[in-house]
Amino acid sequence: xxxxxxxxxxxxxxxxxxxxxxxxxxxxxxxxxxxxxxxxxxxxxxxxxxxxxxxxxxxxxxxxxxxxxxxxxxxxxxxxxxxxxxxxxxxxxxxxxxxxxxxxxxxxxxxxxxxxxxxxxxxxxxxxxxxxxxxxxxxxxxxxxxxxxxxxxxxxxxxxxxxxxxxxxxxxx
Amino acid sequence: xxxxxxxxxxxxxxxxxxxxxxxxxxxxxxxxxxxxxxxxxxxxxxxxxxxxxxxxxxxxxxxxxxxxxxxxxxxxxxxxxxxxxxxxxxxxxxxxxxxxxxxxxxxxxxxxxxxxxxxxxxxxxxxxxxxxxxxxxxxxxxxxxxxxxxxxxxxxxxxxxxxxxxxxxxxxxxxxxxxxxxxxxxxxxxxxxxxxxxxxxxxxxxxxx
Numbered sequence: 001x002x003x004x005x006x007x008x009x010x011x012x013x014x015x016x017x018x019x020x021x022x023x024x025x026x027x028x029x030x031x032x033x034x035x036x037x038x039x040x041x042x043x044x045x046x047x048x049x050x051x052x053x054x055x056x057x058x059x060x061x062x063x064x065x066x067x068x069x070x071x072x073x074x075x076x077x078x079x080x081x082x083x084x085x086x087x088x089x090x091x092x093x094x095x096x097x098x099x100x101x102x103x104x105x106x107x108x109x110x111x112x113x114x115x116x117x118x119x120x121x122x123x124x125x126x127x128x129x130x131x132x133x134x135x136x137x138x139x140x141x142x143x144x145x146x147x148x149x150x151x152x153x154x155x156x157x158x159x160x161x162x163x164x165x166x167x168x169x170x171x172x173x
Numbered sequence: 174x175x176x177x178x179x180x181x182x183x184x185x186x187x188x189x190x191x192x193x194x195x196x197x198x199x200x201x202x203x204x205x206x207x208x209x210x211x212x213x214x215x216x217x218x219x220x221x222x223x224x225x226x227x228x229x230x231x232x233x234x235x236x237x238x239x240x241x242x243x244x245x246x247x248x249x250x251x252x253x254x255x256x257x258x259x260x261x262x263x264x265x266x267x268x269x270x271x272x273x274x275x276x277x278x279x280x281x282x283x284x285x286x287x288x289x290x291x292x293x294x295x296x297x298x299x300x301x302x303x304x305x306x307x308x309x310x311x312x313x314x315x316x317x318x319x320x321x322x323x324x325x326x327x328x329x330x331x332x333x334x335x336x337x338x339x340x341x342x343x344x345x346x347x348x349x350x351x352x353x354x355x356x357x358x359x360x361x362x363x364x365x366x367x368x369x370x371x372x373x374x375x376x377x378x379x380x381x382x
Contacts, residue, residue, distance in 0.1 A: 021253065044253065046282065048246075049274025056243035057278075060210070060250020063235065064258075065380040068250075087238025090367040138205065 006139050006165050007033035010098070012118040012144045014069060015042055019096065021061050021068030023047075023054035025076050029100035029166045034071065051076040052083050059093045066076075069096040072106055074103055074116045077158075081122050082154065091156075092154035096147060098161065101132070105163040108171040119160070129157045178313060180326035180333060184293070184353065187327040192216070192292055192354040195334055196223040196263070199290065200231065200274040202338045203261075208251050208378060209234045211363075212244035212264040216292045218359035220263055225361075232377030236363045236370050242272030244373060249279055252287040259286050259342060264374045266293040266307040273316060280321030281346050288341040288348040290319075294356055314351040317358055325349035 004012075010033055014022075022037045022045040024030065037043040048054035051072045058068035077099050088095040102109070103116020123130045129149065131142045143159060150157040163169075181187055192337025196219045203209070209231075211220035218238050224231040235251075237244060248262035269276075269291055279287060307313060317325040328334035328350055341348040364370075375381060 021250075026326040046278075048278055050239075050272070052243065053246045053275050053278060056240065056246025056275075057253070059243075060247035060252075061237075061254040062250070063375050063380065064208075064251040064254025064378055066250075066254035083240045083243060087237070087243065090238065091371040093371065096340050104190060127231075 003136065005032070006133070006136060006161070007036055009136070009139045010037045010143055011040065013140055013147065016144070017067065017147045019067040019068050019069050019147065020044060021058060022056050022071065023068060024071035025051050025054065025073075027071070027073040027100045028169055029073070029161065030071050051079050055080060055083050055088065055095060058095060059087055059091070062093055067096070069098060071098050073100050074119055075112060077119050078115045080124070084126055084128065088156045089128070093156070094150040094154055095156035096150060097156065097158040099158060100161045100166060101163060102169065105168060106171065123158055128161060129155060132160040132162050134162040136165065139165065177324060177326045180300065180337065182314060182318070182326065182327050184307070184327060186316065186329065186349065187353040188330040189353045189355055190328070190331055190334070191357055192294075193219045193222060193357065193360045195331060195352055195354070198331065198335055199261070199338055200224055202335060202342065204342070205231070205323050207233060207261060208248070208255070209261045209263060210244045210248040210251065211236045212262070212268045214265050214268070215240065215359040216256040216263050216265045218283065218362050221363040222359060222361035224269050235374040238365055238367055242268050242275075244268065245272065245275040245279065247286055248287060248289070249275070249282065251378070252284050253282070256286055258378070259288065262287070262289045264289065264291055266291060266295060266313060267297045267305045269313060270306055270311070273320070276317050276320035276322055276349070284347050285345040287346050290350045290352060292352055292354050294354045296309055296356060298356055314349065317349040318335070322347055322349045325351070327351040327353070360376050
């Protein structure tokens, strides 16, 4: 059997944990995962106009009994500190986030490389669990265990998809 | 689609009402199991005040404590998760202006069990009454219609507001009801205990997280 790709692994783990709502602001690296969840009737997947909006939708859905995950890129994460600090964390809502990491390992856009440096300090400042996913053989373990922990401890978690795992976005000359 | 021809489409045609009074009217028209999401500021405080009754406070309310602009997204999420339950979002004009994209998302989802109520006094009341853009020409109902929410109208007066709420309870949405309100002080202040608010709300929805 051929080895599963990162996005197939993620999709399968989400299903196993009954994470059926996928909200996103699109990103090229996330495209195979976005396409995969759109093609699978298990998932309700749609794009939102802002990452904050998507986080609010997922928070409401969770309180209503549906688990969701928010997909975005690094610059999108940078719009979230206020709502993480005033909604997800104090209300104890297990906000699941997956960020495709820009700004490192061959970034060509200076704006992306600067905004990327704010991501981990923000997560650390709010004591939000986060994992940088670099290896295919660890992908399932990280996502599976972290969703279990987020739900059990009612705390957000952020998965950072490194270019080492996804290939990242390459400089188009 | 329900006809809204007898309701005004323009902000100028709507009567300025009292925030607590119409919030109380809304709560009294609910059948008990509808979910209500209160945005921030005085909209939130008056929902808290209007939801207190002889049998305690209604449990199916969620009160934001920050995250300005997210009442509509949170309500959309609840509505997606519980499609049989009617869900109301109460949001101020300053707040909805921060998250106008959420109106197009609600329209794109065609969320049948969702009703957005906008409390519009043209001001950021809680911070000292500075003017918002609705006091300077922006019309939230017009923006909602242009975002794809065809069932959007201004409440001409208290009676028309009640009629629109009854319609939203009975027929498929999504709905958006614009209410012009005064600058009155809220009747009470919401207790700021987020985990308790969340736990109460979830139990009220029959969910235990």
